[in-house]
Amino acid sequence: MANIRELDPSASPLDYFGYELRRKREAAGMRLADLGSVIFCTGSLVGQIETAKKVPTREFAERADAALMTDGFFSRLVGLVLRSQLPTWFQAFADMEGRAAYISTYQCQLVYGLLQTPDYAAALLTVEHRDRVEEMVAARMERQRILEREQAPALWVILDESVLYRMVGDREVMRGQLAHLLSFRHNPWVHLQVLPYSVGAHTGMMGSFTVLRFDDHPDIHYSESYDQGHMTANPQVIRERSVGYARLQATALSPEESADLIARVMEERYGQQQDPGVA
Secondary structure, eight states: OOOOOOOOTTSOHHHHHHHHHHHHHHHTTOOHHHHHHHTTSOHHHHHHHHTTSSOOOHHHHHHHHHHHTOTTHHHHHHHHHHHTTSOHHHHHHHHHHHHOSEEEEEESSSOOGGGOOHHHHHHHHHTTOGGGHHHHHHHHHHHGGGGGSTTOOEEEEEEETHHHHSOOSOHHHHHHHHHHHHTTTTOTTEEEEEEOGGGOSOTTTTOOEEEEEOSSSOOEEEEEOSSOEEEEOOHHHHHHHHHHHHHHHHHSOOHHHHHHHHHHHHHHHHOTTSOTTOO
């Protein structure tokens, strides 16, 4: 007889998801393979999720709800599960980001997480989290769902021009990422500017940072070091960084000029006609 791993549903959101999935599947009189065939995956995958060895995707949760007639239970729970896959030090910021009415960020090295494609995110995460790429990408994509809400936050992103040229993954990944940035060109709630090399020294040279504004909460400034995030509502910090951000906005290319530059880099540097051997 198979040795079935018993989960403590209070141990983590992932354990709770697995515990409830098994309980509801068995209550429905379904074997692992039965549920797998209905939701278009293997019984083995269902078993791995039930034993908390695999993190469910939102698609899996939605299909499980439909198959087990659980009235959106797993779809509601999977957000908490995916949020728990973010680095512990980052979870507090992700929670506040999800509540913000206005997000303004300057990024000097990478595309902001809310605008990353799955392939770009995977290429980044592979560098240091090769064994957890799939679940961490799923968590990052879940984080982006705030942009799809009826009351989505206003998002203003300034990218250093170097972000467009820094190869993350391969040319196909970069082309897809830049095309994704261009897809926001006419989105009234997402504004993207590129800070060109020609600006020279500027107020963002100490590193990337984000300012969150809320309808009923003090503003928060966020920055990162190697293994931790730093959040503060200190009024002086907020004041200085807000002024610094306004200066970056004033010196960056306009959203229209930025889109034109992104499109040009996408074609000239990552275009399909380019010789793969050219750097």
